[in-house]
Amino acid sequence: MAVAEFAPTHLNTRLNTSQLSSLSTSLSNHHRNSLRLIYRPRNTRISCSIAPSEAPVATKIDEAKNKPECFGVFCVTYDLKAEEATKSWKKLINIAVSGAAGMISNHLLFKLASGEVFGPDQPIALKLLGSERSFQALEGVAMELEDSLYPLLREVSIGIDPYEVFQDAEWVLLIGAKPRGPGMERAGLLDINGQIFAAQGKALNAVASRNVKVIVVGNPCNTNTLICLKNAPNIPAKNFHALTRLDENRAKCQLALKAGVFYDQVSNMTIWGNHSTTQVPDFLNAKINGLPVKEVIKDTKWLEEEFTEKVQMRGGVLIKKWGRSSAASTAVSIVDAIKSLVTPTPDGDWFSSGVYTNGNPYGIAEDIIFSMPCRSKGDGDYELVKDVIFDDYLRQRIAKTEAELLAEKRCVAHLTGEGNAFCDLPEDTMLPGEM
């Protein structure tokens, strides 16, 4: 019989029977054996005796996959009362992440766990959604989280069933999606990924917190968000976002570079429309050092052509250099997107997010997900900014990205409960990463 020593040395431990059983299940995932746990009093080690398996191993692994289990050291409860440093901590929040074994998550999860996103007094629980395909990798991610000893990370669980993983989730970051392969039509990608987001929307509707905030990253993210929210009618449509913050950050960087200023001097940067090559980085309303961009950068041809294209195609250029799509900067932009919703927007500024268009003041078609300028009081909610200006150039560009999103919507009608799909995409426009 093998004996494993489990030593949460930095913690005060107190386990109840169900936690002992969870710990046993979790460790049995690693060791593929049955376990006998011996609990000793606080501040001592917990010994796990590993006996030859009695039940078929495959059955145990399958059980663990279907029902998310706490992982390793995260099965240990902390004695919060005994820890002086935690006295002022807020109530734990549940954050679910799909595609948790993918590249973006590999950056994001560690930022979430560090306190960089929700603050140094906000303990979190991470609920990681994977698949049969990624389950082993997911265990690896959870092991790395264990080994990072983040004080604010109180729970980690992994699973493959969204109905289990999304239970009571207050923030859901939907990152997992099939990448578009060679020769695959955009309509095909919309359908394959749309199925994933329809299923996840249904799961959110059934089990997530009623006030859950959902940020969709997996592409094509605007239409995936629409599909998701249509399948979650009991959650306010306003709570769903498609990530266009990376595009905003890319646009700020290019304007700063051209103006010869540091990028913190660029504000009021709107990305309008789709996270695709039709997106519109708005240089009419953006500011540099508090002045309209056009007063600082007088080269209109550069703004209309080079700047706009550079932002639209940044993802593709990066893939050509790096051999894979932006992962670290995407994770940073997810952090920015969340922080923009949980901290008050600085006076006079705004941020971009792909949100539901119903009631928008810009005359953009209703019932699509469109990136627009938003402000937040820091309560997780947002309002659309009213005082923006338009000219013919901006209106024309907005109309093009709007037409693309309306066409994408018709392509996925079978997934949004709106009858038969009819796919007449105006031209085979690209994701930023596909150029």
Ligand SMILES: NC(=O)C1=CN([C@@H]2O[C@H](COP(=O)(O)OP(=O)(O)OC[C@H]3O[C@@H](n4cnc5c(N)ncnc54)[C@H](OP(=O)(O)O)[C@@H]3O)[C@@H](O)[C@H]2O)C=CC1
């Ligand atoms: N909105 C934005 O600004 C950006 C969006 N993206 C998008 O984010 C998504 C994730 O990117 P990234 O983390 O780099 O990708 P990875 O390929 O590293 O990970 C993607 C994850 O998606 C999951 N997945 C779901 N369905 C499939 C499928 N049919 N085939 C393969 N994998 C699948 C996999 O996890 P599992 O097996 O656990 O389901 C996989 O781990 C992509 O859709 C990408 O286009 C990327 C950059 C910017």
Ligand SMILES: O=C([O-])CC(=O)C(=O)O
């Ligand atoms: O197409 C991709 O996967 C990458 C992407 O969205 C981007 O870089 O903006």
